[in-house]
Amino acid sequence: MITLAAPFTEEKVRALKVGNEVLISGVVFTGRDAVHKYLHEGGKLPPGVNFRDAILYHCGPVVMKQDDGSWKATAAGPTTSIREEPYQAHIIKEFGLRGVIGKGGMGDKTLAACKENGCVYLHAVGGAAQVLAECIKNVRNVYLMDKFGAPEAIWEFEVADFPAVVTMDAHGNSLHKEVFAKSQAELAKRL
Amino acid sequence: MSELQNSLLELIRRTSAEIPDDVNQSILASLEQERKGTIAESALKIIDQNIQLAKRKSQPICQDTGSILFYVDCPVGFDQIAFEETAKEAVKLATKKGFLRQNSVDSLTGVNDGTNVGPGAPVFHLHQHRSPELSVRLVLKGGGCENVGAQYSLPNEKLQANRDLDGCRKVILDAVLQAQGKGCGPGILGVCIGGDRATSYEMSKTQFLRLIPDRNPNPKLDKLEQDILKTANELGIGPMGFGGKTTLLGVKICAANRLPASYFVSISYMCWAFRRQGVTLDEDGKIQKWLY
Numbered sequence: 001m002i003t004l005a006a007p008f009t010e011e012k013v014r015a016l017k018v019g020n021e022v023l024i025s026g027v028v029f030t031g032r033d034a035v036h037k038y039l040h041e042g043g044k045l046p047p048g049v050n051f052r053d054a055i056l057y058h059c060g061p062v063v064m065k066q067d068d069g070s071w072k073a074t075a076a077g078p079t080t081s082i083r084e085e086p087y088q089a090h091i092i093k094e095f096g097l098r099g100v101i102g103k104g105g106m107g108d109k110t111l112a113a114c115k116e117n118g119c120v121y122l123h124a125v126g127g128a129a130q131v132l133a134e135c136i137k138n139v140r141n142v143y144l145m146d147k148f149g150a151p152e153a154i155w156e157f158e159v160a161d162f163p164a165v166v167t168m169d170a171h172g173n174s175l176h177k178e179v180f181a182k183s184q185a186e187l188a189k190r191l
Numbered sequence: 192m193s194e195l196q197n198s199l200l201e202l203i204r205r206t207s208a209e210i211p212d213d214v215n216q217s218i219l220a221s222l223e224q225e226r227k228g229t230i231a232e233s234a235l236k237i238i239d240q241n242i243q244l245a246k247r248k249s250q251p252i253c254q255d256t257g258s259i260l261f262y263v264d265c266p267v268g269f270d271q272i273a274f275e276e277t278a279k280e281a282v283k284l285a286t287k288k289g290f291l292r293q294n295s296v297d298s299l300t301g302v303n304d305g306t307n308v309g310p311g312a313p314v315f316h317l318h319q320h321r322s323p324e325l326s327v328r329l330v331l332k333g334g335g336c337e338n339v340g341a342q343y344s345l346p347n348e349k350l351q352a353n354r355d356l357d358g359c360r361k362v363i364l365d366a367v368l369q370a371q372g373k374g375c376g377p378g379i380l381g382v383c384i385g386g387d388r389a390t391s392y393e394m395s396k397t398q399f400l401r402l403i404p405d406r407n408p409n410p411k412l413d414k415l416e417q418d419i420l421k422t423a424n425e426l427g428i429g430p431m432g433f434g435g436k437t438t439l440l441g442v443k444i445c446a447a448n449r450l451p452a453s454y455f456v457s458i459s460y461m462c463w464a465f466r467r468q469g470v471t472l473d474e475d476g477k478i479q480k481w482l483y
Contacts, residue, residue: 021233034301062254062292074289075254080335080373103335104373105432125237125431126335126375127464129254130244149303150293151254163237165230165433179434180371183426187368190422191351191361 008098010118024162034152036087046143051095058102060151071139075129078103089113105176121168135162195476199281206468211483221437231435253464255333256291259313262328328469336462339374341366345454366458372432375462379441386447391457398443
């Protein structure tokens with residue numbers, strides 16, 4: 001198990017390899033379909049959000065307002081990342097992301113952007129909304145909630161020991177490509 | 192709050208927070224089988240922890256609380272309109288309480304009004320039967336697994352799939368290959384052979400009402416189910432697509448009549464976070480027993 005703690009530098013990210021299990025600690029921002037489309041079309045990040053050397057989490061959480069006005073993430077697993085494939089490479093490059101957390105993996109464009117810009121894809125366990133919500137120690141802020149609604153908003157989470165697996169590294173390797181090719185070959189033998 | 196609304200709220204809460212026992216047993220068995228020290232085993236351990244934690248905290252197993260699918264078997268003369276109205280109120284309340292995420296978006300405006308009620312949401316399948324019993328089954332099916340569902344029209348030249356059971360086998364296994372880990376495997380397949388496009392998909396989903404270890408009473412379909420389960424688990428896709436031994440937990444197949452011109456095979460994929468519960472209700476709407 002490897003600790004990946006803020007600040008998320010290019011050096012730390014480039015040291016990671018496909019198959020590494022990591023525990024992430026620091027600030028992560030959520031962003032999913034609406035945010036990706038918006039940024040890709042030239043939308044500006046709201047004041048207070050900076051993706052430079054940051055980790056973006058493909059997640060639409062359940063977040064409940066507490067009696068004292070603060071927020072609590074009560075369910076927060078990853079959403080399927082491949083939907084952001086048309087946009088992700090641009091956003092990694094343009095905004096300087098060092099990591100993308102999601103599930104299901106991404107395609108060649110994102111893989112190339114990871115290599116070129118020093119970014120990794122971190123696969124969290126899909127559906128594990130409770131285990132992962134427990135790792136969110138503090139909901140620092142929420143942005144674009146009125147525009148996109150709660151699941152699609154940008155949430156700023158402080159996480160500790162958030163578990164994920166590096167499935168696409170900054171060296172052009174993808175576990176998803178590897179498993180697809182192997183499983184395709186195995187299937188061909190059985191048809 | 193009416194007794195019926197109260198019962199439906201509890202059905203939603205329990206469906207969202209507690210995995211049914213047959214699914215849980217199946218996941219635990221796959222955890223035993225996975226090679227120790229692999230990322231596949233780690234993923235299954237996290238899944239196991241998550242199941243326990245969600246139940247203990249009475250919180251959603253997965254934040255994507257999914258399409259809300261009600262399957263109701265009701266006696267003749269039952270007021271279906273009143274039932275739907277009450278169920279919609281229960282859904283709104285369950286959303287306020289956080290058992291369901293604000294999960295329903297107006298497709299034209301993009302607006303999410305936060306209620307989970309709107310055109311086509313929730314979904315009701317109401318059927319009369321000649322029994323005084325009222326049973327309500329609920330499936331919450333997340334978008335990740337819904338997106339990897341697939342419908343094939345046979346023959347399919349690319350896959351060399353003809354209009355026979357071998358052709359069905361080929362396209363179902365292709366769906367498993369294409370899904371990889373994107374539907375949050377290990378998954379469960381619900382399949383319908385035949386029907387028109389809409390009923391075929393709809394019937395594929397009714398297969399999720401079956402218990403994982405059950406066997407198909409039709410010997411041909413049973414053989415196909417067992418074959419696909421075994422073959423899929425030899426492909427090495429594994430939990431979350433990380434590689435590993437468990438790609439599927441179950442395969443459930445039904446058949447519907449088709450037109451001579453059409454031959455659809457519809458495959459619905461259910462994630463490991465298989466949220467399915469059911470209750471029988473008495474005349475006042477009070478829960479009599481749990482069905483899973």
